Amino acid sequence: MENKPFLTTRSLQPENQESPIHFLSSWLTPDKYFYRRNHFSYPVLTSKHLWLQINGNISQPRFFHLYEMLSLPVKSLILPLECAGNKRAHFHPKVYGEQWEDGAISQGKWTGVPLFYLLEQTGFSKNTKEIVFEGADFGRKPNKDNMIPYRRSLPLEKALHPDTIIAYQYNNKSLDYKHGYPFRLIVPNWYGMASVKWLNKIEIIDHSFEGPFQTEDYVYYPHKNDDQESYPVTTLHVNSIIQQPLPFTVLNTGIHEIKGIAWTGKGVVTEIEVSLNNGDTWKQAVLERSNDPYAWTKWFLLWHAEKKGEYSIYVRAKDSHGRVQPLQPFWNRMGYGYNAVSKVNVKIE
Incomplete structure (x- = not known):
């Protein structure tokens, strides 16, 4: 009987699990071994989530259905996604948060539509500054009173990069529910928090987005007791x-x-x-x-x-x-x- 590895549980509500990275040798991580990083409970999806909405500072707001996306220009990329907190358990002195060891990273083949192609259909304004991405998952952050969705933005230049895609397949199969079905933003070379799962809304804005997952979380704070010299988490380190x-x-x-x-x-x-x-x-x-x-x-x-x-x-x-x-x-x-x-x-x- 063949012995097989398992995910390592860091939390169940929300679910956060490490990939058994030390026991995987293939270039592509199978779905079942892909690490799981969530801020909230898994969303309840309905038929409306098969539509991707694009609105905001544009002349032609659009809805793209999954079936339409399948007929648009396609691109496939093999790349790793790494949680920004990967290896957090190795810091001394210790810091708060999920105590990831080495397994908050996985690699696969992502297939979807280049984001710039979709944006070109909307007539976005020349004074556009950022693109905001909203997932279907939502909940309450410890320091917030209201329920909020997971939202993050990209600067326009990064959003328009030809390899920033809206993926609907992973390893030549439909996205797994736990990894973002039906749409997931994929941002090469950036930490995984940028690759928004269960993507259902894209908003074009002419100002800086300041949601809590942009300006509070995923920020480097070099000092223990103050926020001086802080700057955002973006590009993967070597x-x-x-x-x-x-x-x-x-x-x-x-x-x-x-x-x-x-x-x-x-x-x-x-x-x-x-x-x-x-x-x-x-x-x-x-x-x-x-x-x-x-x-x-x-x-x-x-x-x-x-x-x-x-x-x-x-x-x-x-x-x-x-x-x-x-x-x-x-x-x-x-x-x-x-x-x-x-x-x-x-x-x-």
Whole structure:
């Protein structure tokens, strides 16, 4: 009987589950293993949610039905989505929020209509500043009295990028209900909070959007007790995961494969280095790339473990924009964007 991995539960109301990332080797994450990140309970969908509304600062408000979307220009992208709080559990001192370890990231093939094509049908104004996206999920935030939907915006330039799409398929099948059916915004190179699920309304505005998921959450606050020098969470940092060996594994002497994945929100991953002596010296890992420009990079290094003892394995990724994983994380009050050098401890016996 084949043993299979399971999601790791972080909460059930709302549901937040980690992908078993250490045990997945395929380029495309199956639906059932895709991480789940929710702010509210799952929405109750009806036939009206098969329509996508576009309104606001435009001359021709539109509704697009799912069946119409299927007949429009199509684009497919293979890319990872990473929760901004991925690896939050590794911060010291600890911060509040879901204590994600490594599994709030998954990768798949997203298929849908380029957003710019839909916007071109609406005659949006030249003074448009941002595009606001609203999901069907809603609830009450702890610091708010009223029920609110999940809403976020993109600056016009990012919204009009040819690879920003309204997806209706994942891995060549209709979107799974728990991952945004029937429409999900997909924003390459940005953290997952931008890729709004259960998308049912798009609004074009001529000012800055200031909803709570834009100006309170998903903001880097570098200081513990004040909001000075804060700035929004947007582009993915260069990052990596050691998939195997697992932390605090006991191994025999011999040859062992150290392997994992790496990704970035700028350019491509160009180099993976592995250290077995706390960062004193580094060895080059072998890279396995995909032809898809946004896809993560697989890597491995064969380690000849000849001496018994305890070892710390360090891994750092570099990208084509010169960004490198730092030895120490950038601590911030809400625990976003952790990308310090990946580390695991193992013992050779």
